[in-house]
Amino acid sequence: MKNNQAFDILSKIIKDTTLSKEEQVLIEEWRKKSHTNQQMYLFATTQVSVDSLPENMIEYKAIYERIKHNISQSESHPEKSTTEIHRISLLSKMWKYAAVFALGIVSTMAVMHLTSSDSSSTLSEITVPKGSISEVMLPDSSVVIINSNSKLSYSSDFLSEKRVVNLDGEAFFKVKKQMNGNEFAVRSKGTQIVVKGTEFNVRAYQDNSTVEATLVKGAIVFCADKKSISLKPEQRLVYNTANKEMVVQKTNLEDTEWRNGRYTFKDISLKEVIEILNRIYNANVVINEASQNIVFSGCIDRTNSLKHSLDVITLATGTHFQTINDTIYLKK
Known part of the structure; x- marks a missing residue:
């Protein structure tokens, strides 16, 4: 089955139009042919609530609404020639956006x-x-x-x-x-x-x-x-x-609060704390071997500067740090 025929069937699904048995077989065979086809089918059958998408996905909300609007317009347009042009144009857009949804947002x-x-x-x-x-x-x-x-x-x-x-x-x-x-x-x-x-x-x-x-x-x-x-x-x-x-x-x-930028440590070795610090700040903090097993208890907020977080750690553990070029050395 060609994509434009699949598009016609997907349009019917979105509009809650009952499919014939032949159409059901055709769309099922088409769906299994590729991952993108699976995504388009999922997109049409689930009809995700736009309001349920995260706020940082406004662009995708607009895409979703535009696709639904264009499908409705193309299906109800009385002039065959205009409808065909509109359908081909929309088909191209839908496959473009399907690639986005196929990868995930x-x-x-x-x-x-x-x-x-x-x-x-x-x-x-x-x-x-x-x-x-x-x-x-x-x-x-x-x-x-x-x-x-x-x-x-x-x-x-x-x-x-x-x-x-x-x-x-x-x-x-x-x-x-x-x-x-x-x-x-x-x-x-x-x-x-x-x-x-x-x-x-x-x-x-x-x-x-x-x-x-x-x-x-x-x-x-x-x-x-x-x-x-x-x-x-x-x-x-x-x-x-x-x-x-x-x-x-x-x-x-x-331990799940890192999503909000907050890291809480309880009796954690400085070696492990510094590893986490290097990840969240993309920093290069080096700790000497003698200080690696010192334990730290406290909170770090990634919205604060690296220097602020190091000040919190050194104050609690009796250590100090020195910056040489792009490397920070921490020791007792």
């Missing part, structure tokens, strides 16, 4: 890479540099807030039987529950977290020896080494990739 601080893993699959990878936080809307309307120095990737068959993303770094997930019950899975460093619709945080940087999952609401199942543990809201699981140990702790969710 990404804030400007992130970088999107596309790579072909085989003849039928494309890998979408979102990279967030140090010093940045980005919010992404996935093709299923789930929202992911990605922390500094992190990568999130998913395949073009994301909307198939199981929604799977791969994470290197830290991200907060607001997973949209699917009517068909499709699960959502986050894979990282040999672990997998399985959910259906929930909110949770995952921290899994490659240079750390742990994977942490914190559940805000709903339910998740953490899987690793042929073992699985179910978490309840306000619980955090820490998995040690070296000794394979899993520990479940009660949490007040402070």
Whole structure:
């Protein structure tokens, strides 16, 4: 089936017009041909509420309204020649915007890479540099807030039987529950977290020896080494990739407040604190070996300057810092 015929059927779907059996078969076959087709079908059948989109996506709200308006106009236009021109023009626009929705909606601080893993699959990878936080809307309307120095990737068959993303770094997930019950899975460093619709945080940087999952609401199942543990809201699981140990702790969710720029530390080694500082400020702070195991308790707000945060740390730990060129040296 050609795209213009698919466009006619999608227009009927958006206008809640009953499809014939032949049209149902045709659109189903067309939908399965590509990831972009899947996105256009999802776009037409779900008819996402414009008001439900985040405020920073005003541009996409306008696109959505314009497409719906143009479809309505093209379907009701009495002159065939004008309708045909309008339809072809709108078809081109819809496919252009479908590409945007197929990739997910990404804030400007992130970088999107596309790579072909085989003849039928494309890998979408979102990279967030140090010093940045980005919010992404996935093709299923789930929202992911990605922390500094992190990568999130998913395949073009994301909307198939199981929604799977791969994470290197830290991200907060607001997973949209699917009517068909499709699960959502986050894979990282040999672990997998399985959910259906929930909110949770995952921290899994490659240079750390742990994977942490914190559940805000709903339910998740953490899987690793042929073992699985179910978490309840306000619980955090820490998995040690070296000794394979899993520990479940009660949490007040402070470790998810990085989304709002707030980092709370309780008896955390300066080595780990400085690693986080370097990520969120895109800085180069070096700590000498003798000071790495000093523990720090306190709060850091990324909206404050790096110097302010270092002042907070040094005052609490009895250390001091010195800046030489672009490097900051911290020691006892």
